[in-house]
Amino acid sequence: MCYTGWMSRFTERIPQGSLLFAPMEGITDEPYRLAIQEAFPEWNYLSTDFLRLPSQGQYSDKKILEHFGHHCYSNQVLKKKTGYQILTTAHANTAPHIQRIEELGFDHLDINLGCPSKKVNSHKGGAYLLDDLTSLQKVIRDIRSNFTGLFTAKIRIGYRDDSKFLDILKLLEDEGVEAVTLHGRTRDQLYEGIADWSYIKKAVNSLSIPLIGNGDCWSLLDIERMFDETGCHGIMLGRGALKTPWMATIYEEHRDRLFAVNEESLLFERKGYLDYYFHLLERNYRKRDLDDDQLLRRFKAFSRYLFDDYENSESIRSQFLRSRTLNEFKEKLSCLK
Numbered sequence: 253m254c255y256t257g258w259m260s261r262f263t264e265r266i267p268q269g270s271l272l273f274a275p276m277e278g279i280t281d282e283p284y285r286l287a288i289q290e291a292f293p294e295w296n297y298l299s300t301d302f303l304r305l306p307s308q309g310q311y312s313d314k315k316i317l318e319h320f321g322h323h324c325y326s327n328q329v330l331k332k333k334t335g336y337q338i339l340t341t342a343h344a345n346t347a348p349h350i351q352r353i354e355e356l357g358f359d360h361l362d363i364n365l366g367c368p369s370k371k372v373n374s375h376k377g378g379a380y381l382l383d384d385l386t387s388l389q390k391v392i393r394d395i396r397s398n399f400t401g402l403f404t405a406k407i408r409i410g411y412r413d414d415s416k417f418l419d420i421l422k423l424l425e426d427e428g429v430e431a432v433t434l435h436g437r438t439r440d441q442l443y444e445g446i447a448d449w450s451y452i453k454k455a456v457n458s459l460s461i462p463l464i465g466n467g468d469c470w471s472l473l474d475i476e477r478m479f480d481e482t483g484c485h486g487i488m489l490g491r492g493a494l495k496t497p498w499m500a501t502i503y504e505e506h507r508d509r510l511f512a513v514n515e516e517s518l519l520f521e522r523k524g525y526l527d528y529y530f531h532l533l534e535r536n537y538r539k540r541d542l543d544d545d546q547l548l549r550r551f552k553a554f555s556r557y558l559f560d561d562y563e564n565s566e567s568i569r570s571q572f573l574r575s576r577t578l579n580e581f582k583e584k585l586s587c588l589k
């Protein structure tokens with residue numbers, strides 16, 4: 253099959269200059285994504301975290317649909333705005349799952365090739381595949397030959413080092429992957445140091461498919477710098493999106509004059525955004541019958557980077573993380589300026 257004629261369907265869906273909310277396990281489930289979409293619809297694109305395909309047996313349709321979320325599935329706007337991420341290996345039962353995902357009408361699959369988890373890598377999945385290009389090719393073929401929809405890959409610059417970086421990119425493009433998201437670290441670097449954006453520029457120059465840059469974008473200035481320095485098609489934010497979930501909103505508002513924006517001056521708006529964010533999160537998780545304790549655990553997970561911009565951020569964060577009840581958490585939120 254030839255996919256070159258379809259390349260524009262990625263750009264149609266995710267235009268040049270887009271900001272994407274990164275897939276994050278334990279965070280970006282359906283209620284969370286619905287809250288983000290309602291509060292901050294300026295994010296151009298969202299993603300599920302990864303569904304790990306099994307080595308044996310077949311997931312039910314119910315499981316496949318639940319991972320994406322029934323509401324997202326039946327809402328055409330949300331469906332077009334959300335990627336379905338999977339994680340698989342050369343010995344997993346990939347083809348039948350991909351066929352079912354296609355039959356169910358999903359039209360964007362993203363493969364996770366960046367996960368650094370020891371457990372996932374020991375089963376030869378995630379970033380492991382960046383070191384074993386024979387297996388990588390098999391996995392990509394298993395998917396591409398069974399899926400006619402948009403197919404993208406999310407990678408790091410390598411497993412132990414960057415020695416296979418250009419070969420990985422070439423393999424992905426040659427095998428029909430339609431866009432790549434690149435986190436500028438190796439697997440062994442985990443989250444150490446700062447992501448190296450020069451690899452994003454190298455990838456932009458060596459690929460003819462779109463490249464989404466990722467890694468250590470924490471501010472409007474970082475976004476502007478990543479676009480300028482690398483020429484990437486779009487930018488994906490993970491921890492930066494958890495720190496400032498309204499980043500795409502303020503980016504949209506100021507994108508034509510970012511050079512003149514004093515980010516400090518935008519901080520006065522954050523309390524309103526924070527209140528709205530938690531209000532929608534609570535409403536959406538209550539609809540899923542989460543009780544106070546479950547909700548408190550979720551709120552704490554969302555708080556890891558959320559207070560980084562405050563003076564005394566360490567002490568504020570630890571106060572929130574020490575809350576024993578949901579009411580205590582909410583009281584602290586109401587006292588925050």
Ligand SMILES: Cc1cc2nc3c(=O)[nH]c(=O)nc-3n(C[C@H](O)[C@H](O)[C@H](O)COP(=O)(O)O)c2cc1C
Nearest residue numbers: 274275276277301302364435467468489490491492
């Ligand atoms: C809590 C957490 C969970 C993550 N889960 C996933 C995941 O399910 N799939 C994935 O491709 N990347 C996952 N990532 C990686 C992010 O999508 C992103 O590539 C990484 O955090 C680097 O970007 P950042 O510097 O903007 O955070 C996760 C990251 C974090 C912090």
